[in-house]
Amino acid sequence: MRPPFRRSVREHLEAIEDLLAPVLRDAGSEPSELVQALGRTLAHDLLAPRALPPWDNSQMDGYAVHTGDLGSGALRVVAPIAAGQAAAALVRGTAAPIMTGAPMPEGANTVIPVEAANPDRFPTVAEVADGFTVVLPDSSPVGNYVRARGSDIAEGALVLEAGTRLGPTALGIVAGLGLAEVQVQSRPRVLLLSTGDELVAPGGELGPGQIHDANTTLLHAALTGAGCQVAVAGVLDDSPEQFTTSLRAALMAGDRNYHLVLSSGGISKGAFDVVKAVLSTHGIDFGSVAMQPGGPQGSGTLALPGCSPVAFIALPGNPVSAYVSFEMFIRPVLAMALGLPERVLATATLTEDLDSVPGKLQVRRGSYAHGTVAPVGGASSHLLAALAASNAFILLDEETTTLPAGSRADIMIIGDGS
């Protein structure tokens, strides 16, 4: 057992990075169908297996012609080329009706939009058979309204880099290149547990002194939103023996190969703080971080006899403390590993005075809009409704003890937390 640590926010973030980043790097990859890959992270660089467009094609409904035939009077119109057809070579001195996306016939090097033709329409089949002619403008640049082969992406070019988070546009280009599957990073597998004999699952009846378990849902949703696959162990018993037995059973159940175990509660100075009591002798360091809320923290590689070693992060039990800790220490590491957008840091004009504890980063909850941030709720870490009404954290650094209304405050935009 090591003595309790005292860390700055930066030091604790570095400790979590050191713990988690190597584990996430080795999480492996798997194939995924395209829409199922939405929000997942590309495992390898993706090179274009073919050029896009795969051949020169028309950007307009019009006439495909050779520029050398313009300005020499009416041209005989030949059979039209539709999208999805192979085009016959253009005979010099003729004009081929061509539809948007249809392949350019060999021998044609420009497209005249139908609106610029005289007459400004396409002939019927019978008119073509009767020798329909068209008068086109005297000149047109070579390549006008022609979408050249490979002008979107050349064959073999890098389309998407490994680590790209796949959104609709990335998936669109993958589909456009004709690929039905994409190799994505496997989701980190997280085992989530809460502690506290006072906790009852949502939907359950409360006995005296009991409250509903908010953290399991809060952290489950936050982890899922950050690209993890979560297994819920539920609320483990507060007695050290029962806790150890249940934790071992949870680690051995399911597919077992967790990348991270995340707990909330049971880590401060209470008489029943079981997580700290049991795990400090099994490889987990506990201590305090200069942050409020989220002061008590634990982290390390859990070495429970009979179980494979696994990264373990112990968050404090107050719901706001647990969520702030997730945002400050866990999400940034997941974001780095999975290519998630990082939280935006900005400044905003504060609407009311705020006080802060010296020596700690104070993380207050706020509502941010149009360059202004209004504190929501007080500093207390049980204020779950105020957290839900916030879209930003207001960050008051270690040196700040008071920040008056009207001053610029540092904020971190969390949106709806997803």
Ligand SMILES: Nc1nc2c(c(=O)[nH]1)N[C@H]1C(S)=C(S)[C@@H](COP(=O)(O)OP(=O)(O)OC[C@H]3O[C@@H](n4cnc5c(N)ncnc54)[C@H](O)[C@@H]3O)O[C@H]1N2
């Ligand atoms: N003497 C001291 N007491 C406390 C200290 C301290 O330094 N000295 N630190 C306080 C701070 S700060 C925090 S944060 C909490 C952290 O306590 P624990 O991690 O041991 O958490 P618990 O005691 O189990 O619970 C704290 C609080 O949160 C509620 N809780 C816990 N889990 C859930 C859950 N899943 N869903 C909803 N609410 C939950 C629990 O009922 C308690 O009210 O310690 C302070 N005390």
Ligand code: MOO
């Ligand atoms: O850190 Mo506790 O998180 O201040 O409530």
